[in-house]
Amino acid sequence: MPATMTTTSALQSVLARQGHDGTRLMQILRETQEALGWLSPPVLTEIARDIGWPRARVESTAGFYSFFHTRPLGRYRVLWSDNITDRMLGNIDLMQAMCEKLWLEPGRVSEDGLVSVDTTSCTGMCDQGPALLVNYRAVTRMTPRRVEAMVDLIRAETPVAAWPAEWFAVEDNIRRKDILLGNALVPGEALAAALERGAAAMLDEIKRSGLRGRGGAGFGTGLKWEACRDAMGEAHYVICNADEGEPGTFKDRVLLTRYADLVFEGMTIAGHVVGAKKGLLYLRGEYRYLLEPLESVLAARRAAGLLGGNILGQPFDFDIEVHLGAGAYICGEESALIESLEGKPGRPRIRPPFPVTHGYLGQPTTVNNVETLAAACLVAKHGGEWYSKVGTTKSAGSKILSVSGDVERPGIYEYPFGVTVQQVLNDAGIEGCTQAVQVSGPSGVTLGQNELERRIAFEDIPTAGALMVFDCTRDMFEVARNFAHFFAHESCGFCTPCRVGTTVVARLMDKLATGHGSPYDIDEMFKMHRLMQGASHCGLGNSACNPMFDTLNKFRPAYERRLKSLDYEPAFDLDAALSQARQMTGRDDAAAHLANVEES
Template sequence: MNRWRDIPQRSDLLLQYLIDIQQRDSCISTESIQKLSTELAIPAAQIKSVIEFYSFLHTTPRGHFNILFSDNITDQMAGSRALMRQLCQQLNVRQGDPRADGRVTVDTTSCTGMCDQGPALLINNFPITRLDSKRIELIAQLIEQDTPLEQWPAEFFEINDNVHRADILLTHNTEDGDALRALLEEGAETLLQRIGDAELRGRGGAGFKTATKWRLCKQADAAQRIVVCNADEGEPGTFKDRVLLQSYAAQVIEGMTLCAGIIGASKGFIYLRGEYRYLLDSLEKELQRRRDAKLLGNNILDQQGFNFNIEIHLGAGAYICGEESALLESLAGHRGIPQKRPPFPVTRGYLGLPTVVNNVETLMTACQIASHGSDWFTDKGTRQSAGTKLLSISGDCQQPGIYEYPMGTSVSDILIDCGADGPQAVQIAGAAGQTLCHREFKRKIAIEDASTGGSFMVFNRHRDMLDMVQNFAHFFAHESCGFCTPCRVGSTLISNLVDKLYTSHATQNDLRDIERIALVMRHASHCGLGTTASNHILDTFNNFPDAYQRRLRSTEYTPAFDLDLAVCEARAITGRDDDDAHIVCPPQEGFKP
């Protein structure tokens, strides 16, 4: 199981060692920390600080079966919370606490990227999707019988690609090595020019020109350069990279190798989110197959000196690591804290080396452009946004899944294709993206209009948009890295105020506070997570004011001190949550539950 046993110990592998220990022992003990501290010459406090940063690492044991329900809004809409309660009841276990016999823990986790086949959960890092009451019952039985995971029904672990619309990217397969042969025949400059001519922009959402990024890295003065594939697909509602890594991995890896050949990198990393650990084996096999075929490794395609090796690093439950500088910190074995810029990763990235960080889809697209030419790509899309874009569509629609569209396609056309019934809102680009309401459905998916990294969550007219707001507010409070003041404190303040609103205790003044905090987060935060974490608040304030107004108390102010909340600790100690254990204020005029 130890993936790293054959290579010398490296301090940048700290997080990887910790993940292996967690997997093996179900926690990371003080002894393990001391041992690592001695072996790697890293202070124990620093190792603990890394453990405490990542949601999937623990210093106290989790259950033998560690279950995490995906808690994205789409999972919740499909009934995940009720299913979790059912499982907790059947197993007689409280959410978050290991059962006394150590058999099982049940808890929630941020979106696991299975929104097209949710509700979903992770059990010991393996996903089970399409949960329903019957499946939960079977899971409870298997756990009570202590059946090893390998003997569980195989269909539990089936993950479907659900590709419902394929355009040029998903239909034009390239032969293995085509892009690399083009590179060797035509030269790096020609290929870089081709990617530039194709106007390829980063597919992760930021939209930076790929050729410019590669050129800046190529020009940086250094003996070694690095290529990183950002497979930390953590944006809630996004799962297209999961499908690419599952079914198109060869082209993704060839895209990395192409980039390496162009910029002169000899080392690469795939940073794979912990939620996608189930893809690790198939990806390792693909790397080996490509090494055997001389498409990876030393002297690629017998070209002397064309050396490129790839390591797969796992994440461990931290959304922030999708931000490229945080990802690079995590790759180096640190807490995933975004770094100030400049310097940019293209000049100072992984361990201070010039580094290209690209999204999975970007690398695959670059590979195809190398083989098919730039016109093949620019024939699709708009003037400013060339090519096609993969969308992960989920929520209230008949056919959730992957849709590849030419850039410039309107939201309303997409809603028709996926069978959305009476949509009132679409959340594009994930929790950090934009909330589009009905009158915005004519907008187009493109950099210059409605820009998205690929998430497309549909909400029908029966949904309470405040459910989404609360889900996202909790998500950002949980995922803020804590580095800067506005995001660390602001995301929690907003989360608390939204909860206050949710229970119909908030006033008009609380709404003004939410808006004030949201704007400070947008303006003052250190990184892209913080500056976008309040988008959903500000958008829904504009587009769905009723969702807020109808929950308000009529008063201007309420006391900050909440008597009912003040006794919550007493309730927890006595294990009571009945009506008599609550102090209910009499409803105010205008109160509408």
């Protein structure tokens, strides 16, 4: 099947725009798919030939990411965000209704090749769900009426561009501002201050500020920049990690929507400090709709002399590019993110060496969170000492929290570090009783009622800032089960414990959910937790059992009341296992059935 003329010309223009450069394979694949609908075998062959890569490596990348498809998935691809917060807002019923109206099973393509409907990991719209992506454009606040209207538009084959604009409206929902969101900086102000200080002095200010990474791990930003600056290399790079994939987290989306200048300015300051000429912002595929706005901001900054050559008249050249991911949570891990930026599957590297010495293209690279880079502007403008006085001794500055779930005012809340979880709940508005708060998403910690006085700070609860709130009507087993499936879907598959373990755990949770569980299965869950926590290659596998472990300890009755018996139970329905033979023989006598409980 040779590539057709139109395919070839569309492909050639993508390849030319991306400079026939294999390290840009992610962008090549995305733009090609946007133009052609899917990535067919001959198209992959053509891309491989053009960039001079073995075809198998191109297919390896194309096959890794959820948003790339190597088979046709319909001219309309609807992906329902399936975070627990979407579930609490009724996404499953809405998706079922959509499928019924389209005469479709979830995960299947309609026979006429028109449409497919499926679920996807959290799209970062937890404060305005149920959310979905249609052809990778974010839609918020789905309702039964919107489902009906959407089905009509799909049936009529109305282009997505002509759908009602309000469906695509994404609210910022900023509820509380502190030093960062309340800043009065104008573009270039912080950068000018940084350039005036000079790179070495600016680095000192960052160290003095006590600024720590806002992605959750809390590594000292000054130390990271210094290690990168001191590392030998042909070039240095600044990478902004905007792969905000942790379910329940959406603060980077708001920063990139409303404070993009601040983020780019922070990258530029970092570039000046570490001696980089190039910065890359890795934007999660779910935020595809932000690409053009971000590129406009970049263009405006270039025009204003804040990017490009001789920035602000100084002998300092720096520019920034936005790269899009394609639906892979693991790319939030910095070395996996770098692999992805190089056109490869997002599998975390063996560390050491760390990216500060061997990062993007093997060169010294600092990878920083969106919020960290924005905060660096405050340090540049006001100085390290000023910054360090906000927050606690060990956690300087402020933290932006993404609050969702059972609160009256979900959205973005910024506080100085040290705020209690209870304070956040009070501000967000709680009706009735709160059963649990999941801090930092599935890989974080489940707090019970008696732990709400704990503080958001590196010395107590380190977090990237997600708080998902569950009131007393919620089933914490179902919360943990949702998270177990998330990890099974997002495991990169590199190491044995995570690749197979996450699926084993998800199956165990399903076994309990379908009423086949026994205490043996709970023992198995603890065993998997012990294995995966020590033996996994990266943080995903190491933390994948956290929600199960926490809920088993704090909400154990939610598991126990599901147990079928105290004896061993098979995972499958024995009577259902005879269904095909019954169908083929037409038998329905007593012997054609198996009781699921042992006959006595």
